[in-house]
Amino acid sequence: MKKSIVLLLMLILMAFGFVACTPDADDNGMMNDEQSFQATILEIDDSGLLLEPLEGEDILRSGDRVMVGPGNLEEDSYLSFEEGDEVLVTFSGGVMESYPLQLEKVISIEPLE
16 A cells, blocks of 8 residues: 555655756747847857856856857857857757867857846
8 A cells, every 4th residue: 555655655756857858838829948148259250159148147157158060050150250249149959068168059149238
């Protein structure tokens, strides 16, 4: 009897865990995992942009530097920026917790006004 209760409780906890890990969907049921953060460009070179997220950004919980490689950007678009520029980075998918962090798919990088 005790084993059955323990098993039932474990199944209930697992079900709550899966619900908590499900990505958000918009009103049409489409998955919406787009995220964004503001950052300062620290370096620009052939390997892409090295970014430092601004204070208070959620991505800082994973790391303090983000590398956006040229494969994630439109051809040579990153060359229009300068070191010290502040930008808004919009991305989807996961954050690879290497150092520096890497983003699965960059949607856009826009200058902050």
